[in-house]
Amino acid sequence: MTEYFEIKNLAVGFHTFEGVRDVLRIESLRIKRGETYGLVGESGAGKTVLALTILGLLPKPAAIVHSGEIWLDGQDLLKKTDRQMYTQYRGKRITMIFQDPMSTLNPVFTVGQQLARVIEAQQHLKGQANTQKALEMLEIVKLPDAGRMLEKYPHELSGGQRQRIIIAIALTCGAEFLIADEPTRNLDVTIQAGILKLMDELQQEFKMSMLFIANNVGLVNVVCKNAGILYRGKLVEDGPSEKVIRRARHPYTQTLISAIPRDKSEALKFANTVIKPDAEHGCPYYARCTLAEDACAASEPMLEAVDGAQKVACFVAARRQP
């Protein structure tokens, strides 16, 4: 039996001029129905690649899925043809909020036209009913003056307004599984909080399951029940978000958490981390790890349960008891 959403041994790479470069190796990732899972990782870790893999929208022919399974409600998405993904999944059961509100909306269509297209495709509403639905969606995402908003082009809107529109479009699909790719990353801090709150409310209201991608651990604790830490394409820690954050095991997670500086000396602490050469067959974090041993360079650690639901991919951390 697989979980409602479950990834098994996923490996994704890209063709580059220097040959194939592997960017994603996720042994296991599970999300229960109706739950929000937070995925944290620095820029370039492979978060967006994961999102696009789930939707079957990786750039072709640059990307290759080497192996793996992505289960959603008993079906392996990686076994589906592009046609099946289009007719049964994209916009129907899975939808996504993209990371950059500046580039996600089509610049030459009005907000109303873009909403209308999706409403027509997914709700099969036309004319007056379609417009009615669009207005309703804008109210749900708490955009005032919805009537005039529909007439606007993306460049006439602020970042926060755009992100609300994007959320409205994604929700319009009525999908049960939502991927939110750093939905607040490019927004001002003051606006971030509003968007986060909105997403949390909507997730409850629409009873969606959600993969919430963030580049900031702080956000995850607020919104997610479970969380995982992605480092260079590998899930290095996974478990209830409270544990992952309060009692981080993996040295990388610990670094991430203490990277939220409380004072100056702490902020500078990691500036003098010794950088070793990469270990080709070893742990991906080896080069930056302060606890690394010889074994870490020799082979790659796998996710291992350390404390009930908490799992960590680190030889050193797995040995140590908290």
Added chain:
Amino acid sequence: MKKFILRRLLLGVIVMLGVAFITFFLTRVIPSDPAAKWVGPRATPEQIAKATIDLGLDQPLYVQFFKYMGDLLQGNLGASLRTRRPIMLELQENLPATIELVFISTIAAVFLGIPLGVISARRKDQWVDHLSRLFSVGVVSLPTFWVGLILQLLFFRTLHLFPMGGQLSTEIKLTMEIPKITGFLMFDSLVTGNFRIFTDALWHIVLPGITIGLYPVGLVARMTRSALLEILNEDYITAARSYGLSERIVLWSYALKNSIGSTSTVVALSIGYTLVNTFLTESIFSWPGIGSYIASAVIGLDYPAIMGVTIFSAFSYVILNLVADVIIAMDPRVRA
């Protein structure tokens, strides 16, 4: 938007003035005696002297220039040295045949070139794309006269499928009354219900139409493809797909509308190119248009006619560019 168009119009006027200026002086450098042409080969020296005064050729150059510009502003391009008829009238007679050709090639550029580019971008590096690119590069690099001659050789000489040249068969020209309403043969014959003339004209336009249309189709296909390839990598395209929008909407609406700037520019450019290209094509196919007209004007050193056609071509270019600019200006991003 208004200001933008006004600025463009002003620029167009400046270009026109420049062209008028340059053509005027260029034609004066050509070693030929217009007055002698005007009175014909058997004229006496007295007659030539009189014609020189009549034509104002004895006046200082700047006086001639201002008189010429004054006439130009009133739409008067002067009289042909060979026929003594107003150039404007002769242009009007020759223009429809050329416009028919240009129209056909533009239709082809838009309705064949753009879809070809779109499909090519969608199927990048698949065989459709390879074929379409081969076609585009091929037709853009083949010389027009060569294409014209090969088509004549193949479809007229060998296969006897299409006529070799002209706008109508001699038989039809002699036996039937050719309707003249707008001067556009195909249009006129169609609205007057002369289907025999219409089909005959259609038959005649196929080869010159292909000859002149290949280049624009190839050029537009290539530009559309490269513009679209860039656009298809944009986030809003991936996003549109993630909302489950059909590939038809994503490609033909979401992506294509974003490429309208580059596509309309290249369509306008290729119309300009087609106008120039009529020179050769019309000569090859004895097509009674502006191209044939200027060819004989050049051979006859009929400089008012040469100037007239030049001014007219420049004018079309300016208008075409203006239209392209206006289309681009309708892009909401530019409009802001």
